[in-house]
Amino acid sequence: xxxxxxxxxxxxxxxxxxxxxxxxxxxxxxxxxxxxxxxxxxxxxxxxxxxxxxxxx
Numbered sequence: 001x002x003x004x005x006x007x008x009x010x011x012x013x014x015x016x017x018x019x020x021x022x023x024x025x026x027x028x029x030x031x032x033x034x035x036x037x038x039x040x041x042x043x044x045x046x047x048x049x050x051x052x053x054x055x056x057x
Contacts, residue, residue: 045055 048055
């Protein structure tokens with residue numbers, strides 16, 4: 001019984017490590033996407049100003 005529980009514990013630890021690595025990757029990708037979005041909003045505001053529109057914010 002102890003052997004089975006030990007194997008299950010090891011399997012759970014491996015799955016948890018995989019989940020942590022995946023969440024780190026997703027967090028980095030989300031940060032990069034947020035930065036791209038901010039740059040695009042800035043570019044859109046610049047273009048709108050050049051076109052003569054009033055830009056809020």
